[in-house]
Amino acid sequence: xxxxxxxxxxxxxxxxxxxxxxxxxxxxxxxxxxxxxxxxxxxxxxxxxxxxxxxxxxxxxxxxxxxxxxxxxxxxxxxxxxxxxxxxxxxxxxxxxxxxxxxxxxxxxxxxxxxxxxxxxxxxxxxxxxxxxxxxxxxxxxxxxxxxxxxxxxxxxxxxxxxxxxxxxxxxxxxxxxxxxxxxxxxxxxxxxxxxxxxxxxxxxxxxxxxxx
Amino acid sequence: xxxxxxxxxxxxxxxxxxxxxxxxxxxxxxxxxxxxxxxxxxxxxxxxxxxxxxxxxxxxxxxxxxxxxxxxxxxxxxxxxxxxxxxxxxxxxxxxxxxxxxxxxxxxxxxxxxxxxxxxxxxxxxxxxxxxxxxxxxxxxxxxxxxxxxxxxxxxxxxxxxxxxxxxxxxxxxxxxxxxxxxxxxxxxxxxxxxxxxxxxxxxxxxxxxxxxxxxxxxxxx
Numbered sequence: 001x002x003x004x005x006x007x008x009x010x011x012x013x014x015x016x017x018x019x020x021x022x023x024x025x026x027x028x029x030x031x032x033x034x035x036x037x038x039x040x041x042x043x044x045x046x047x048x049x050x051x052x053x054x055x056x057x058x059x060x061x062x063x064x065x066x067x068x069x070x071x072x073x074x075x076x077x078x079x080x081x082x083x084x085x086x087x088x089x090x091x092x093x094x095x096x097x098x099x100x101x102x103x104x105x106x107x108x109x110x111x112x113x114x115x116x117x118x119x120x121x122x123x124x125x126x127x128x129x130x131x132x133x134x135x136x137x138x139x140x141x142x143x144x145x146x147x148x149x150x151x152x153x154x155x156x157x158x159x160x161x162x163x164x165x166x167x168x169x170x171x172x173x174x175x176x177x178x179x180x181x182x183x184x185x186x187x188x189x190x191x192x193x194x195x196x197x198x199x200x201x202x203x204x205x206x207x208x209x210x211x212x213x
Numbered sequence: 214x215x216x217x218x219x220x221x222x223x224x225x226x227x228x229x230x231x232x233x234x235x236x237x238x239x240x241x242x243x244x245x246x247x248x249x250x251x252x253x254x255x256x257x258x259x260x261x262x263x264x265x266x267x268x269x270x271x272x273x274x275x276x277x278x279x280x281x282x283x284x285x286x287x288x289x290x291x292x293x294x295x296x297x298x299x300x301x302x303x304x305x306x307x308x309x310x311x312x313x314x315x316x317x318x319x320x321x322x323x324x325x326x327x328x329x330x331x332x333x334x335x336x337x338x339x340x341x342x343x344x345x346x347x348x349x350x351x352x353x354x355x356x357x358x359x360x361x362x363x364x365x366x367x368x369x370x371x372x373x374x375x376x377x378x379x380x381x382x383x384x385x386x387x388x389x390x391x392x393x394x395x396x397x398x399x400x401x402x403x404x405x406x407x408x409x410x411x412x413x414x415x416x417x418x419x420x421x422x423x424x425x426x427x428x429x430x431x432x433x434x435x
Contacts, residue, residue, distance in 0.1 A: 058369075058415040060376035062387065063408040070400040074216050148279065155281035159380055166283055179291040187280045187288060194279035 001181060005172045009182075012168025013189050019164055020151045022086045027093020027150075034098025036127065039105045049098065056095030062156050064092050069160055085157045089150065096146050104139035105131060141208065144201035148194045155190075165189060222397035223406050226389075233389035234410060240306055240385050241372040241418070247311025248371065252318025259323060270319065277316035282377050285309055290381045306375070306383035314371045321363050325356035358430040365422040372418050373411065386410060 038049040056064065068088040072079055079087075108131050116126040158167035169186035173179040223230075259270040277285065286309040293300055293308070300308075329352050337347040379387035386407055394403045 055412065058373075059408050059411045060373040060387070062376045062379075063404055063411055066404040067401065067408055070404060074401050076216075152279075152281040155283040156377065158283065159377075166281065166287075169284070169287075180288065180295065183284055183288045183291065187276075187284050190280045190284060191276060195275065198275070198279055 001172070001176055001178065001185070005176060005182075006185075008172060009165065009168050009185065009189065012163060012165040013193075015163065016151065016154050016165040016190075017193070019086065019089060019154045019157060019162075020147070023089030023093045023150055023154070024147055026086070026090035027097050030090060030094030031097030031101060034094055035101035035105060038098060038102045053095045053099045053102075056092055057099065061092055061153050062159060064088055065156060065160050081160065081162050085160060085162045089154065089157075092153070093146070093150055096149075097143065100142045100146060101135065101139055104135040104142075107138050108134045138208075141201045141205040144197055144204070148197050148201070151194055151197075152190065218402055219399055220402050220406070222393055222399045223402050226393040226403075229389055229393070230386065230407065230410065233384070233386040234414060236303075236383075236389075237372070237375050237385040237414060240303070240310065240375045240378060240383065241368075243307045244310030244314055244371055244375070245368050247307065248314030248318045248368075251311060251315025252322045255315060255319035256322045256326060259319060260326075274316045274319050277313055278320075282309070282313050282374055283380060285313055286377065286381055302378075302381045302383040303385075306378035306381060306385075310371060310375065310378070313374070314367065317367050318364070321360050321367060322356075324363075325360035326352070328359045329356055354429075361422070361426055361430060365419070365426075368422065369415050369418050372415055376411070386414075 034049050034052065037045045038053070040046065065085060065088040068091065069081070069084045072084050072087065112130055112134065113126065116130045121130065154164055155166040157164050158170065161167075163171070165186055169182050173182040176182070255270050255273070258266040261267060286306065289309045289312070290302070290305050293305060333351050333355075334347055337351040338344075342350070375385050376387040378385055379391060382388050390403050390407045394400050397403070
């Protein structure tokens with residue numbers, strides 16, 4: 001494998017990072033909305049968001065990408081593969097992050113909500129100043145765990161035809177006929193991306209386990 | 214917006230799609246079985262006195278958990294023939310699923326074993342229970358009970374991951390759907406339908422595990 005092939009893989013890596021970042025940020029924004037609706041007092045909203053989460057957690061990510069990809073084309077939106085895939089990951093991430101954050105919002109002791117209500121804080125202030133800061137802390141290890149899962153998940157964009165790291169690997173391996181070498185390097189690149197995050201997540205988890213002992 | 218949905222190709226392919234659901238179950242269940250074997254074996258090695266074995270298992274777990282399944286299945290697909298194993302895509306996919314699920318199973322099972330305190334085992338022995346009885350009743354069953362929820366969600370995830378095996382055209386739902394799609398170009402109809410199939414499949418898996426859980430693990434603690 002020559003230098004030009006390797007830089008091609010690095011270009012793929014760039015798209016993997018970008019796609020993960022967009023999915024994570026977009027999914028984070030929508031996910032927060034999902035988590036807040038899921039923990040709200042309004043029953044229909046709870047049910048709708050619960051269904052949304054169940055739908056995404058009960059189907060393969062690959063199918064979600066396919067359906068979004070072809071579904072958007074169906075309603076007449078002629079979108080770039082890149083935009084369609086980004087929307088797919090955003091929806092996927094919003095369901096998973098929504099569920100993780102729902103759990104951490106509910107893990108904040110009930111007395112905190114009651115105290116905030118007793119101090120006559122309105123919903124926005126109660127969430128923004130009291131509940132969410134604590135919930136975010138609780139959710140951090142699981143959130144980072146999901147980020148790793150999301151980065152690995154972006155490899156499925158290769159099957160839809162988007163040239164990120166895995167598809168770049170496919171292309172190079174078809175050119176130079178050394179699949180083991182190419183996918184070995186691709187694997188190492190993913191590992192270098194994900195492992196520090198995993199270690200950090202595990203570190204946070206240990207620290208929280210000590211704190212709550 | 215003038216597109217008319219047409220489900221005829223899906224209906225014509227329905228027998229094939231339903232048969233492929235069985236393929237998905239076969240892939241998922243065999244993958245799980247292999248994952249459990251790797252998980253238990255891995256835990257034994259992970260806590261053995263032989264340091265290189267411990268490092269090896271640790272490295273295996275980290276590598277598998279921090280790389281995408283798609284890359285793993287490609288790697289295994291090309292590596293097995295070099296190791297002298299010429300297998301069809303479906304057994305190859307089972308091996309890949311087993312290895313992937315095994316890495317997660319090691320971590321989960323290890324957590325369960327560590328949740329059993331030494332005092333329990335000593336108490337069991339002091340009561341005159343046999344070593345095998347102590348293992349079965351005091352270590353295995355409570356440990357399984359403790360890890361059952363995380364094992365369940367991991368295995369449901371593994372079931373959904375079988376769709377990725379279509380990348381090496383193993384026999385399962387997604388690859389059969391892809392064939393129907395490429396013949397008919399009814400992409401949305403085909404993938405929309407099998408997305409619902411997957412929803413049912415994962416629901417069945419969840420029911421299956423929760424039935425096991427109520428049958429064996431619904432006794433009060435302490």
